[in-house]
Amino acid sequence: MMQPRDLLRSRPEGLYCPPGDFFIDPVRPVARALVTHGHADHARAGHGSVLATRETLDIMALRYGEDFAGATQEAALGETVSIDGVRVTFHPAGHVLGSAQIAVEAGGTRIVASGDYKRSTDPTCAAFEPVPCDVFITEATFALPVFIHSNAEEEIGHLLTSVRRFPERTHIVGAYALGKAQRVIALLRKAGYSETVFIHGALVKLCAYYEGVGVSLGPLQPATVEEDGAAPPAGAIVVAPPAATDDRWSRRFADPLSCFASGWMRIRQRARQRGVELPLIISDHADWGELTDTIREMGAAEVWVTHGREEALVRWCELNGIAAKPLHIAGYEDEAE
Amino acid sequence: MERFAELLDRLVLTPARNGKLRLLTDYFATVPDPDRGYGLAALTGGLDFPAVKPAMLRTLTTERVDPVLFAYSYDYVGDLAETVSLIWPADGGTEAPALSHVVERLSHASRSDAPAVMAKLLDQLSPSGRFAAIKLATGGLRVGVSARLTKQALAEFGGVEIQEIEELWHGLTAPYSDLFAWLEGKGPKPENAAQAPFRPVMLAHPAAEADFSALDPEAYAAEWKWDGIRVQAVAEGGIRRLYSRTGDDISGAFPDLVEAMDFDAALDGELLVGDPRSTTGTFSDLQQRLNRKTVSRAMLADYPVFMRCYDLLLLGERDVRALPYAERRPQLAAFLAELPDDRFDLSPEIAFTSWQELDDKRCHPPHPVIEGVMLKRRDSPYLPGRPKGPWFKWKRDPFTVDAVLMYAQRGHGKRSSFYSDYTFGVWSGPAEDPVLVPVGKAYFGFTDEELRQIDKYVRDNTVERFGPVRAVRADLGHGLVLEIAFEGLNRSTRHKSGIAMRFPRISRLRWDKPAHEADRIETLEAMLPAG
Numbered sequence: 001m002m003q004p005r006d007l008l009r010s011r012p013e014g015l016y017c018p019p020g021d022f023f024i025d026p027v028r029p030v031a032r033a034l035v036t037h038g039h040a041d042h043a044r045a046g047h048g049s050v051l052a053t054r055e056t057l058d059i060m061a062l063r064y065g066e067d068f069a070g071a072t073q074e075a076a077l078g079e080t081v082s083i084d085g086v087r088v089t090f091h092p093a094g095h096v097l098g099s100a101q102i103a104v105e106a107g108g109t110r111i112v113a114s115g116d117y118k119r120s121t122d123p124t125c126a127a128f129e130p131v132p133c134d135v136f137i138t139e140a141t142f143a144l145p146v147f148i149h150s151n152a153e154e155e156i157g158h159l160l161t162s163v164r165r166f167p168e169r170t171h172i173v174g175a176y177a178l179g180k181a182q183r184v185i186a187l188l189r190k191a192g193y194s195e196t197v198f199i200h201g202a203l204v205k206l207c208a209y210y211e212g213v214g215v216s217l218g219p220l221q222p223a224t225v226e227e228d229g230a231a232p233p234a235g236a237i238v239v240a241p242p243a244a245t246d247d248r249w250s251r252r253f254a255d256p257l258s259c260f261a262s263g264w265m266r267i268r269q270r271a272r273q274r275g276v277e278l279p280l281i282i283s284d285h286a287d288w289g290e291l292t293d294t295i296r297e298m299g300a301a302e303v304w305v306t307h308g309r310e311e312a313l314v315r316w317c318e319l320n321g322i323a324a325k326p327l328h329i330a331g332y333e334d335e336a337e
Numbered sequence: 338m339e340r341f342a343e344l345l346d347r348l349v350l351t352p353a354r355n356g357k358l359r360l361l362t363d364y365f366a367t368v369p370d371p372d373r374g375y376g377l378a379a380l381t382g383g384l385d386f387p388a389v390k391p392a393m394l395r396t397l398t399t400e401r402v403d404p405v406l407f408a409y410s411y412d413y414v415g416d417l418a419e420t421v422s423l424i425w426p427a428d429g430g431t432e433a434p435a436l437s438h439v440v441e442r443l444s445h446a447s448r449s450d451a452p453a454v455m456a457k458l459l460d461q462l463s464p465s466g467r468f469a470a471i472k473l474a475t476g477g478l479r480v481g482v483s484a485r486l487t488k489q490a491l492a493e494f495g496g497v498e499i500q501e502i503e504e505l506w507h508g509l510t511a512p513y514s515d516l517f518a519w520l521e522g523k524g525p526k527p528e529n530a531a532q533a534p535f536r537p538v539m540l541a542h543p544a545a546e547a548d549f550s551a552l553d554p555e556a557y558a559a560e561w562k563w564d565g566i567r568v569q570a571v572a573e574g575g576i577r578r579l580y581s582r583t584g585d586d587i588s589g590a591f592p593d594l595v596e597a598m599d600f601d602a603a604l605d606g607e608l609l610v611g612d613p614r615s616t617t618g619t620f621s622d623l624q625q626r627l628n629r630k631t632v633s634r635a636m637l638a639d640y641p642v643f644m645r646c647y648d649l650l651l652l653g654e655r656d657v658r659a660l661p662y663a664e665r666r667p668q669l670a671a672f673l674a675e676l677p678d679d680r681f682d683l684s685p686e687i688a689f690t691s692w693q694e695l696d697d698k699r700c701h702p703p704h705p706v707i708e709g710v711m712l713k714r715r716d717s718p719y720l721p722g723r724p725k726g727p728w729f730k731w732k733r734d735p736f737t738v739d740a741v742l743m744y745a746q747r748g749h750g751k752r753s754s755f756y757s758d759y760t761f762g763v764w765s766g767p768a769e770d771p772v773l774v775p776v777g778k779a780y781f782g783f784t785d786e787e788l789r790q791i792d793k794y795v796r797d798n799t800v801e802r803f804g805p806v807r808a809v810r811a812d813l814g815h816g817l818v819l820e821i822a823f824e825g826l827n828r829s830t831r832h833k834s835g836i837a838m839r840f841p842r843i844s845r846l847r848w849d850k851p852a853h854e855a856d857r858i859e860t861l862e863a864m865l866p867a868g
Contacts, residue, residue: 145402146410146423148464266423267414268349269753277350312409319403
């Protein structure tokens with residue numbers, strides 16, 4: 001049986017597979033890259049070739065232009081491809097549209113690099129699929145026992161209650177442009193909200209793409225247009241990237257009420273530091289319970305923990321008799337979401 | 338309980354004063370008795386559950402959660418109550434107890450059964466409810482609402498003046514049903530049942546807000562502003578109470594002064610350590626006596642307190658607050674002449690004929706425990722609160738020194754995850770090869786934006802880590818110079834530098850100043866009081 005570290009190991013560029021000579025989610029340009037999902041810290045432009053799901057390739061093209069890589073190859077979920085004798089299979093990760101775990105197998109050893117993932121339901125992407133493996137590589141963004149994400153539907157309920165209670169104020173919801181924004185809008189629709197949702201310019205192309213692949217988002221309008229009369233009315237919901245909510249951009253709206261949809265909002269002081277008045281605990285990452293349940297469920301002989309609070313999850317594994325070690329890969333934004 | 342928990346959550350995140358007032362008045366209007374009364378008591382610091390201590394909560398939690406995971410979590414969250422409320426392994430029951438039941442259970446808990454009572458409560462509540470219960474049990478809600486703001490909300494709720502509420506306050510007890518009945522027009526105004534009640538104190542505006550060219554020096558009396566704590570001594574009908582300026586009863590900590598209050602009057606003055614006939618101690622001497630529940634015999638002997646009196650509010654049965662200062666002052670002097678002179682004296686007036694002359698005296702005070710001068714218009718009555726015009730405080734300018742940032746520690750609360758507590762030093766040793774010696778620690782005086790800049794600087798220039806503390810690169814050629822403002826210096830045997838700074842804060846970031854141009858220890862030593 002091949003030693004796991006001979007199959008995958010961390011290098012400054014990212015997670016590297018020596019026998020297959022490829023990287024998973026490299027943070028610098030490399031010859032051959034496998035990409036788990038379209039978030040900017042995992043999917044970078046400038047690689048020689050990229051293997052990823054259709055949606056991830058499309059999203060990279062939307063963000064970086066059609067020529068984001070020398071060559072691209074679509075990975076169909078569940079289908080195995082061979083790269084220099086290494087068997088590679090993509091499985092859904094439940095993080096955002098197109099997100100995948102990547103199973104890498106050679107010499108009788110299988111490692112699953114799960115990228116970012118979550119286990120709670122999300123109407124905008126396929127659900128996480130557990131894959132038996134020898135080594136499970138898990139993220140650790142919210143790997144502290146204090147992170148317990150609320151039920152996303154209930155959080156959307158808080159937003160709608162606030163909109164009713166403060167009809168004179170524009171609710172500006174900070175949400176990451178890829179995935180979170182569309183999930184928030186889809187959840188609003190699921191809760192019966194049929195008004196036009198106003199979106200920041202950075203969301204327009206991605207929302208249209210989601211619609212194109214069959215994720216219905218209902219009536220949307222750009223939040224900022226030059227003509228008169230098209231501005232969001234008081235009491236509207238505006239969805240924007242987090243950075244825009246406390247920026248000058250948000251001050252054009254009627255008495256803006258700053259909301260933020262993120263797992264970090266579980267911590268009061270995080271909300272306070274950002275000047276958020278209405279925290280919405282909605283996350284596209286697994287919370288502590290999901291992380292520990294998933295590790296148990298995968299039953300891997302060994303767990304490697306990366307980007308986030310590695311030490312806490314490694315500690316939990318030790319307490320539960322599971323071999324674990326932190327995998328230090330630089331370059332991921334462990335506090336961004 | 339959940340309604341109270343929601344109120345706390347919303348108060349924490351509502352920045353505007355008017356928004357907080359609206360949340361509070363809504364709470365008083367929509368929550369029934371007795372819960373709203375206990376909520377009011379919690380917000381005004383009127384509940385005390387001595388059996389519950391933060392250390393106990395920590396123990397309860399680490400009996401249920403791995404201590405290492407708890408430590409990681411606490412370090413990240415930066416607030417014990419919030420950490421415990423989130424990490425506590427229970428989903429909360431379906432029947433969450435009402436606030437009044439929580440208060441009842443906590444108040445009946447003895448030191449021995451408090452842990453079990455607390456654990457059961459935490460099991461029954463949601464994370465948000467747990468947070469509120471912990472804040473309630475350990476005191477100090479810290480939700481950005483002062484007792485005064487809460488009373489302001491009560492006044493708005495009932496359409497009365499806040500002074501009416503403050504005067505009544507000390508005769509009332511939780512759950513304040515009679516107060517709410519009056520405020521809702523359903524009952525009579527409660528009688529002031531407290532004996533020897535607190536009278537709201539009169540406060541001064543900073544002189545910086547005064548236009549001296551428009552003020553006539555002859556219309557004002559001046560006296561020294563002593564660096565102690567402002568107190569009100571009230572004795573009526575055999576009841577004696579010493580109050581802080583916010584109306585907290587602090588009699589228990591100062592039995593030596595209370596024993597000497599053998600009179601019928603209400604006095605306003607400064608609490609100081611020493612003997613008024615010979616010595617006035619520094620604020621750090623006074624600190625030995627503050628925030629103590631019991632006082633040892635040795636403490637009473639080594640740090641006796643006395644009151645330097647500023648004003649007279651009540652003389653026998655007579656309320657003299659409406660009289661002008663010029664008439665109150667001689668009555669105060671005559672009254673004090675009869676009191677024991679080791680415990681009471683009269684704050685002396687300063688003679689002056691022009692603002693320039695007073696400024697000179699302010700800059701060269703005759704005693705080190707003076708922190709400025711007070712101006713009082715001779716025709717002004719004693720008014721509650723901070724009326725504009727009759728009183729001004731004209732503080733001595735703060736001292737400043739240029740120091741170099743040496744260590745930074747992660748903050749708590751609002752600043753958790755930011756490096757916001759700074760230890761700074763000045764140069765010491767030979768001029769050609771100096772070393773930095775720490776002289777103090779400051780954690781405010783900068784804006785949020787400056788905090789972000791310093792935080793980034795700390796992260797980019799870390800040379801060593803010790804838990805939550807980072808050592809920051811600081812040498813002759815490299816370092817961040819901080820201009821530190823402070824109120825004074827004391828000799829200290831606990832600090833390596835031999836110096837303790839009083840009230841240090843960061844007054845400016847000197848990005849422009851090279852580290853080697855920061856001040857030397859000799860500059861500070863020259864500022865030390867003689868002795």
